[in-house]
Amino acid sequence: MLWLALHFPALALDVHARGARVPLPLAIASSPGTNAVVLACNDSAHRRGVRPGMPLAAACALASELAVAERDIEAERSALERVAAWALQFTPAVSIAPPAEVLLEIAGSFKLFGGFNRLCTRIENGLAELGYRATLACSPTPLAAQLFARAGLSARVQHRDALRASLGPLPVDTLGLSPESGALLRAIGASTLDDCLRLPRDGVARRFGRELLDILDRALGHAPDPRPNFTPPANFVAPLMLPAPVHEAGQLLFAARRLLTELCGFLSATGNGVQRLALVLKHEDCADTRLTLDLSAATRDSGHLASVLRERLERLSLPRPATAVTLESELLLPVASRNLSFLPDGREHAEAVCRLIERLRARLSADAVKGLDTAADYRPERAWRICEPGNGHGVEDTQPPARPLWLLASPQPLREIGAVPHYQGTLALLAGPERIESGWWDGADIARDYFIARNPAHALLWVYRERRHDGGWYLHGFFA
Numbered sequence: 001m002l003w004l005a006l007h008f009p010a011l012a013l014d015v016h017a018r019g020a021r022v023p024l025p026l027a028i029a030s031s032p033g034t035n036a037v038v039l040a041c042n043d044s045a046h047r048r049g050v051r052p053g054m055p056l057a058a059a060c061a062l063a064s065e066l067a068v069a070e071r072d073i074e075a076e077r078s079a080l081e082r083v084a085a086w087a088l089q090f091t092p093a094v095s096i097a098p099p100a101e102v103l104l105e106i107a108g109s110f111k112l113f114g115g116f117n118r119l120c121t122r123i124e125n126g127l128a129e130l131g132y133r134a135t136l137a138c139s140p141t142p143l144a145a146q147l148f149a150r151a152g153l154s155a156r157v158q159h160r161d162a163l164r165a166s167l168g169p170l171p172v173d174t175l176g177l178s179p180e181s182g183a184l185l186r187a188i189g190a191s192t193l194d195d196c197l198r199l200p201r202d203g204v205a206r207r208f209g210r211e212l213l214d215i216l217d218r219a220l221g222h223a224p225d226p227r228p229n230f231t232p233p234a235n236f237v238a239p240l241m242l243p244a245p246v247h248e249a250g251q252l253l254f255a256a257r258r259l260l261t262e263l264c265g266f267l268s269a270t271g272n273g274v275q276r277l278a279l280v281l282k283h284e285d286c287a288d289t290r291l292t293l294d295l296s297a298a299t300r301d302s303g304h305l306a307s308v309l310r311e312r313l314e315r316l317s318l319p320r321p322a323t324a325v326t327l328e329s330e331l332l333l334p335v336a337s338r339n340l341s342f343l344p345d346g347r348e349h350a351e352a353v354c355r356l357i358e359r360l361r362a363r364l365s366a367d368a369v370k371g372l373d374t375a376a377d378y379r380p381e382r383a384w385r386i387c388e389p390g391n392g393h394g395v396e397d398t399q400p401p402a403r404p405l406w407l408l409a410s411p412q413p414l415r416e417i418g419a420v421p422h423y424q425g426t427l428a429l430l431a432g433p434e435r436i437e438s439g440w441w442d443g444a445d446i447a448r449d450y451f452i453a454r455n456p457a458h459a460l461l462w463v464y465r466e467r468r469h470d471g472g473w474y475l476h477g478f479f480a
Helices: 011-017 056-062 073-087 107-113 116-130 142-150 160-167 179-187 193-198 201-208 211-220 249-270 302-314 346-364
Strands: 003-007 026-029 038-041 067-070 094-097 101-105 135-139 237-246 272-283 286-299 322-334 371-374 384-387 406-413 415-417 420-422 428-438 446-454 460-466 473-478
Touching: 003 116, 003 142, 011 026, 011 038, 011 073, 011 237, 026 056, 038 056, 056 067, 067 237, 073 094, 073 101, 073 116, 073 237, 073 249, 094 142, 101 142, 107 116, 116 135, 116 249, 135 142, 142 160, 142 211, 160 193, 160 211, 179 201, 193 211, 201 211, 237 249, 249 272, 249 302, 249 322, 272 302, 286 302, 286 322, 286 346, 302 346, 428 460
Parallel strands: 026 067
Antiparallel strands: 003 101, 003 135, 026 038, 094 101, 237 322, 272 286, 272 322, 371 384, 406 473, 415 420, 428 446, 446 460, 460 473
């Protein structure tokens, strides 16, 4: 077995800061009261003199534009769960180690992702895209990987024989012992794991109980260390707090991309695609704004989802500044995997058409984008119908007659000179007549002789002569 530990040293800060493209001065406070203390701050606040441990009032005096957020333990726990769900696309064995670590068993994933180094690089890049700062460390035992990551070491120990030598220099603070045990170790001069391993086991057991020995044995692989596998939820719900209110809907796309990346990792892990999802925008003193995306087909392509969402956000006017966003999956459907081909196939063409329709509907609204289908009727004005894009089936006909693509909304009367029709000059009849007599059953019957005509400008027209009433010539359409 080979375990990869993801340690998030600034998780309390990242859950609040990852929603902004430009890092604003941000500090995490211990409480909302006047006696609050700064627990963490980002680089922008650090450059202004803000330091962890100082009173919040002093930090605000140093940086007047400092954004302050109270630490949210529940948001940190939820963030770890979403990272674990995202990481399931790399291995089915993922475990959460509170308060700030996620473990992946990756020994069986090397061939699928091109080797150990490529897999680690892909995970590192993915975490950066999600907006989390993490230290990655690898070891044959899960606890040893955690210890390396907590120490800030990107260790890549793949063999158990090298564990003791690699763990020896780590400080005892990485063990997470109780304050009493830590003070006692420092008092006897044991500052590293190597110092602890040199101590007599009987003496360690008498002074520290089994706590220290159990930790060392599990880290070295001398004792079992089972880790429960994480089970992803049935649906995806991901909130994201914004470090500052956002006034323009288009500026929310950066934060939404973070959530879409999480969503697509979750979909890849579960073998699903999303066909309907919602983006909920929270406001102060105002009802939430809910933006629903209905897709033509289920997908897990983050780039396509981002492009559709961008079109919708550009058309949205916010009633109040947004303070948080939440992405929710409303309809998940299984998406079968497929082999990639060197040349485009029919399926890729169909997917491209669906994506174009979705982007047009996102930009113009769903009612503004419709499909056309043929109907079983000889009357030209009734030989078509509106349908959902891509759902037209057409009417089978082995020898379809020549029809123009551009029909007028209503036939236009033509001027006649000597019984010859004129439209921007004298019309020459090239083909016809094609007689159409139909519609007697619904009271909209017609009786016409259709011709293909050409005017002096060499434009092709579709004209007909009325066979009832007083006759007359009419223009009904144009050929390309």
